[in-house]
Amino acid sequence: MNRKITPTDRLITLSTKIIAILAAAALLCWGAIFCTDLLRYEQTNDAQVEEYINPVSARVSGYIHQIRFEENQPVKAGDTLVVIDSRDYLAQETEAAAALENARAQTTLLESKINTLKNEAAVSASRIDAARARLQHQQQEYKRFENLLAAESTTPQQFDNAKAALDIAASEYQTILRAHESAVAKVQDAAVQAVSIGAEIKRRQAVLDQHQLSVGYTVIRAPYNGRVGRKHIQEGQLIQAGQPLTFISNDETPKWIVANFKETQVRQFRPGQPVSITIDAFPGETFHGEITSLSPATGSRYSLLPPDNSTGNFVKIIQRIPVRIRITEGRAILAQLVAGMNANVSVRKQ
Structure with a gap:
């Protein structure tokens, strides 16, 4: 039994055909645009906003x-x-400051001691001249009595007295000479000790500086x-x-885009090459930028455990090359960008 076609059926059929034709046309237009972009651009959606976060x-x-x-x-x-x-570090700083002052006080005392020893050495040096003069006089007396004894013009007792006086003068001269040498040696020892104390002062000053830094680090x-x-x-x-x-982002340096392109896409990429950027958080807005640099290695090589293809368990996977991109237009929006936002990047083929 044939069913009669009503006007409603005709309207539904016509509407269906129109919708199908429009859908096919839209699909063809979309396919044409997609193929055109595919032929003219290298694209990736594996891109993120980056900034320095320390x-x-x-x-x-x-x-x-x-x-x-x-x-x-x-x-x-x-x-x-x-x-x-900072109370513990302040106490350590105070202790270090006191130790430094003590070392500096030791330097003052040592300088006074050195001056005293130098004076003693000067006094002993002046006594050396007097002792040398007495010795020379007794030597002359001994020679004179020796000649007189040879001429039998004096007694042996007088000659012996002259010889004893000469021996005493020589002994006194040697004693004073050794005392002077000892005084000079004490001055030299004190000078060496002064160098040691100077080094100790520098060490204690360094300790104080370190404690002051620690206080500042609080x-x-x-x-x-x-x-x-x-x-x-x-x-x-x-x-x-x-x-x-905590972590802090650096607002003093501009944000950038890191786009991870396939290794088969980057053959013609060069620094300075213009790119188009869209951010998922700002749909409908297109930003412009330029390639700053290409990574010297694939992303997998920077991973904590980079793959070792020499193990034999090898499956060929297309690698990604990180490309750094600087935003050149639309910089007013940079303040609203957040590190980690997803982006889409297109690079026109040359």
């Missing part, structure tokens, strides 16, 4: 006294972020303008030297 770490150990920032807070270079209890400041990230600490917490306390 940890803020403690340089000394201690208990946290104050935390002066909140997560995601903008900060300026030099702003205080964390204050560590106040942790922002190294540059930026925004702090997650906070991993609480007041009263014991932290160790080198422990990361």
